[in-house]
Amino acid sequence: MTDLLKLSGVHTHIGRYHILQGIDLAVPQGQTTMLLGRNGAGKTTTLRTIMGLWQASSGEISLAGQRIESRATPDIARLGVGYVPESMAVFSDLTVKENLVLAARDGPLDDTQLEWIFGFFPALRRFWLSRAGSLSGGQKQMLSIARAIIEPRKLLLIDEPTKGLAPAIVMALIECLKEIKRKGATILLVEQNFFAARELGDHVLVMDNGTIVHRGEMAALASDVPLQERLLGLSLEAHQ
Amino acid sequence: MMILSGDPPRSRALTLVLVVIILALAATPFLFPGAKALNVAAKICVFAALVASYDLLLGYTGSVSFAHTMFYGIGSYAVAIALYGMGPNWAAVATGIVVGLPLAALLALAIGLFSLRVAAIFFAMITLAVASAFQVLASQLSWLTGGEDGRSFQLPELLRPGTVLVSKSLFGFEINGRTLTYYLVFAVSALMILGLLRVVNSPFGRVLQAIRENRFRAEALGFRTVFHLTYANCLAALVAASAGMLNALWLRYAGPDTSLSFSIMLDILLMVVIGGMGTIYGAIIGATIFILAQNYLQSLMGVASKAAAEAGLPLLPGLLHPDRWLLWLGLLFIASVYFFPTGVVGRLRNVGGDKSPGASH
Numbered sequence: 001m002t003d004l005l006k007l008s009g010v011h012t013h014i015g016r017y018h019i020l021q022g023i024d025l026a027v028p029q030g031q032t033t034m035l036l037g038r039n040g041a042g043k044t045t046t047l048r049t050i051m052g053l054w055q056a057s058s059g060e061i062s063l064a065g066q067r068i069e070s071r072a073t074p075d076i077a078r079l080g081v082g083y084v085p086e087s088m089a090v091f092s093d094l095t096v097k098e099n100l101v102l103a104a105r106d107g108p109l110d111d112t113q114l115e116w117i118f119g120f121f122p123a124l125r126r127f128w129l130s131r132a133g134s135l136s137g138g139q140k141q142m143l144s145i146a147r148a149i150i151e152p153r154k155l156l157l158i159d160e161p162t163k164g165l166a167p168a169i170v171m172a173l174i175e176c177l178k179e180i181k182r183k184g185a186t187i188l189l190v191e192q193n194f195f196a197a198r199e200l201g202d203h204v205l206v207m208d209n210g211t212i213v214h215r216g217e218m219a220a221l222a223s224d225v226p227l228q229e230r231l232l233g234l235s236l237e238a239h240q
Numbered sequence: 241m242m243i244l245s246g247d248p249p250r251s252r253a254l255t256l257v258l259v260v261i262i263l264a265l266a267a268t269p270f271l272f273p274g275a276k277a278l279n280v281a282a283k284i285c286v287f288a289a290l291v292a293s294y295d296l297l298l299g300y301t302g303s304v305s306f307a308h309t310m311f312y313g314i315g316s317y318a319v320a321i322a323l324y325g326m327g328p329n330w331a332a333v334a335t336g337i338v339v340g341l342p343l344a345a346l347l348a349l350a351i352g353l354f355s356l357r358v359a360a361i362f363f364a365m366i367t368l369a370v371a372s373a374f375q376v377l378a379s380q381l382s383w384l385t386g387g388e389d390g391r392s393f394q395l396p397e398l399l400r401p402g403t404v405l406v407s408k409s410l411f412g413f414e415i416n417g418r419t420l421t422y423y424l425v426f427a428v429s430a431l432m433i434l435g436l437l438r439v440v441n442s443p444f445g446r447v448l449q450a451i452r453e454n455r456f457r458a459e460a461l462g463f464r465t466v467f468h469l470t471y472a473n474c475l476a477a478l479v480a481a482s483a484g485m486l487n488a489l490w491l492r493y494a495g496p497d498t499s500l501s502f503s504i505m506l507d508i509l510l511m512v513v514i515g516g517m518g519t520i521y522g523a524i525i526g527a528t529i530f531i532l533a534q535n536y537l538q539s540l541m542g543v544a545s546k547a548a549a550e551a552g553l554p555l556l557p558g559l560l561h562p563d564r565w566l567l568w569l570g571l572l573f574i575a576s577v578y579f580f581p582t583g584v585v586g587r588l589r590n591v592g593g594d595k596s597p598g599a600s601h
Contacts, residue, residue, distance in 0.1 A: 053456055077462035089457055091450045093518075098446050105462050147461070 004029040004155055004186045005050065010059030010069070012042075012049045019045045021210035023059070027155070027203075032177075032187040034197045034218055036232060037207035043190040044086065046207070047157045050188075051083050052076045064154060080154035084147075086163055086190075088140035092133030096124055096143055099132050103147040110150070117146045120176040138169035145173070149180055156180070156187045162196050174199050194232070198222040206231045243434060245441040249521055254588040258521060261528050265426060269419045279490075280535045282422055284527050285429040286487045291511045292436045292523035293479035298509075299518030300440055301472050302452035303360060306505055307351060307367035310374045311344045311477040313500035315484025318343065320391040320494030321384060328394035333489075340481050348477035352470030375500045390495020395421065399489070425486045432479050437520050439475060448472055449518075514576050516583020525584045533572060538565040 005027040012020035019042050027033045035043050048054045050061055052073040061069040068076050077083070091099050100109060118125040121142040127135060132143055141161060148156055161177070162170045170193065177200050181187065191197045197204070201218030214221070214231050221227060249255045261284075264271065268281035290312060297303045318340025319333060326332035347370075355366040378385045385391065395417070397403055403417035439445055450458040451465050459465055488494045507530065515526025541562045548556035560568075580587040 051460055053460065072464070073456070073459040074462045074464045077460055083460040085457065085460070089454070091453050091457070093449055093453055094446060101443070102446055102450055102458075103461055 001028045001031070003027060004064055005188065006060070006062045007046075007050070008060045010046075010049060010061060011057045012045055012054050013057045014045070014054060019054075019210050020049060020056075023207075023210070023212060025205055025212055025215070027186060027188050029186050030184050031202040032181050032185075032189060032200050033203045033205060034201035035188060035190045035205050035207060036192075036194075036197060038233060039192075041207040042210040043207055044159055045210075047083070047159050047188070047190060050076075050157060051081065080152075082148035082151075082153035082156045084144050084156070084158040084161060086159040088137055088144055088164075090132040090135070090140050090143050090147070092131065094132055095129050096132055096135070097128050099143055099147055100124075100150050103150045105151070113150060117150065120172070120179065121146060138165050138172075141165060141169070141173065142176075145176065149185075154186065156185055156189075158187060159190045160192060161189075162191065162193045170196065194222075194228070245434075245438040247437055247441045247520075249585075249589075251589045251591065253591055254521065254585060257584075257588065258524060261524060262430075269415075269422055270413055276535070278418070278422055280531060282425050282490045283487075284531050285425050286483050286490065287508075287511065287527040287531060288524045289429040289432040289486075290480055290483040291508055291515065291527050292433050292520050293476040293483065294508050295512050295515075295517060295520055295523050296436055296440065296448075296472055296476045296479075298512055299520075299522075300445060300448045300452060301469055303356070303469060303473070304364040305367040305473070305476075306364060306502075307348075307371040307374075308476070308480050308508060309500055309502070309504045310367075310371040311348065311480035312484040312487070312504065313374065313378065313494075313496075314344045314347070315340045315481030316488040316494035316499035317378065317385055317391070317484075318481070319485045319488045320393055323393040323395070324386075324391045328396050328400075330396050333396065336485065340485060341478055344477045344481035345474045348474040349470060352473040353466070356469040356473065357466045371502075371505070375496065375502075378500055379496055386495065388496060390493055390498070392493045395489065395492055399424070421489060425490055428482065428486055432482060433520065433524065436475075436479065440520060444468065444471070452518075510573060512583075514573065514580070514583060516580075516585030516587075519583065519585040522583045522585040529576075529584070533569055537569055537572075538562045541565050541568065 003026040007023050007025045010020055010023040011018065023046060035046060037043050045054060049056050052068070052071055052075075056069045059069065060067060063076070063079055063081065066079065068079065091102065094102065100114070104110075123135070123139045124143060124146055127139065132140065135143065145158070145161060148158070158177075161173055165173065174196055177187070177189070181200065189200060191200075198218060204214070204216060204218040204221050205212050206214035208231075221231075249258055265281050265285060268277060272278070272281075290308070294305075294308050297305050297308070319336035322332040322336035322339065326335060351366060351370060355363040379387050394400070397417075399417045399421045401416055401418040404414060405417070405420060406415035408414040440448070447458065447463050447468050450461070450463070451468060455465050484499055487499065491498060511526035511530045512522065513526070514529055515522025515524070539562070541560050541564070545557045545560040545562065548560060576584070582590075
């Protein structure tokens with residue numbers, strides 16, 4: 001199993017704050033790696049640093065063997081990295097269709113892929129010509145994910161997709177992400193919802209204070225309650 | 241809908257207002273006799289195009305530029321200097337166009353590449369500095385620009401008021417070179433506005449809207465936002481320079497007050513806000529309201545003041561005295577921004593429908 005994404009000794013400063021303090025991680029090809037941790041641990045900053053939205057102060061980031069830490073965000077996206085930011089990040093003034101056409105970038109929408117997406121998120125077909133700003137929170141999140149998967153991507157970076165969503169929508173999202181996973185996608189997924197993490201993750205990385213404090217199999221962490229409590233301050237039982 | 245690039249006004253009230261304005265502008269030489277009406281109509285045409293080009297920047301990319309009058313001035317001066325130096329012929333007009341448009345585009349390119357990659361406020365400050373420097377330069381280079389006096393020039397024979405194309409005896413009204421110039425201004429302005437509608441409704445226009453909403457998100461989708469913003473800046477500069485050329489041809493003059501002054505920049509900003517940002521149609525409505533108010537409010541107030549005095553009403557004759565027209569103009573603008581926060585177009589669209597099917601969710 002080869003690693004699609006590798007971070008070695010990555011440090012990121014935001015202003016005078018030293019957020020990432022030497023991150024080493026690897027995301028294996030075709031697998032889903034969960035990035036867990038308390039609020040403020042540096043999970044979102046890790047994704048934004050990989051995406052080039054924050055410049056790494058030092059360290060190496062490589063995607064499929066290519067160094068990307070000095071590349072601009074659009075170049076990283078064009079290498080095949082799809083990014084789903086947290087908080088339902090859609091373009092509110094554009095329609096659902098325009099949001100997806102924008103994500104397809106250089107060409108027309110792939111009808112087969114679109115039908116596949118509609119299968120999971122029928123609301124997107126229903127509100128195809130509506131402004132994205134008028135969708136509900138769950139529909140916005142669906143659109144945000146649909147935007148990342150409308151084109152084939154080498155790697156998906158997804159930041160807390162279940163945040164603030166109703167349980168029924170969370171289940172639908174989990175099913176969708178499982179299907180994306182089955183199609184062989186490589187995913188680095190930040191998640192606070194431990195149930196979702198257990199359902200989706202192959203591997204797990206736990207962050208604290210800008211460093212990786214645990215790495216291993218997701219199934220192992222999910223079955224080790226004392227370890228969950230030590231690393232995350234909560235257990236899966238408490239979460240259910 | 242092809243001509244409107246699939247972006248109709250989307251409201252009956254708005255369509256009606258636009259049709260009335262466009263028909264009135266098209267028929268002005270025949271409906272409203274006198275030089276003032278024709279001057280006002282020509283100014284509305286020029287400013288509608290100029291404001292639409294500014295809307296491309298402010299409304300569609302969210303970039304605040306203070307250099308728009310500079311591009312407008314470049315166009316005006318290019319034609320004026322060429323016609324002044326080479327004499328009243330079409331070769332001079334062509335030279336003005338060939339020199340003015342690339343100059344405006346190059347300057348916009350330089351400003352864009354230099355300042356659009358950083359924070360929006362930096363772009364605004366750079367454009368302000370460049371525009372101020374250009375204004376000083378235009379008044380200092382008096383051997384070229386005529387300094388504070390500007391440059392007056394003659395038009396090619398065909399466009400001169402004395403050239404009678406259709407005599408009055410034929411249809412009851414005369415069509416002369418001035419009428420032809422007016423229709424040149426009308427047609428080119430209309431084409432530019434339609435062109436801008438095409439731009440904002442193209443995939444490129446959608447990227448601009450995405451950038452306006454969230455630049456980082458647009459970059460994360462793979463769009464090189466500096467390229468898109470710079471390209472929009474160049475397009476807006478080209479249209480502004482063309483509007484400046486039309487203005488110079490209409491006035492037969494280019495000077496700092498008519499093409500470079502900072503008050504024109506403020507007028508453009510007001511027209512965009514009154515009409516409605518990010519709509520293009522708002523430029524037509526904003527320019528019409530503003531220029532009509534600028535030109536007719538004073539005389540309208542004179543009539544109202546006189547009528548109030550004759551009716552023996554207290555206070556009103558004084559309040560409506562024509563000397564206070566600027567106060568009322570200011571109040572009118574404050575009221576329009578207060579009552580139409582999304583501009584006249586936004587308001588009319590809300591009145592006339594444009595209900596999104598997803599609005600209930």
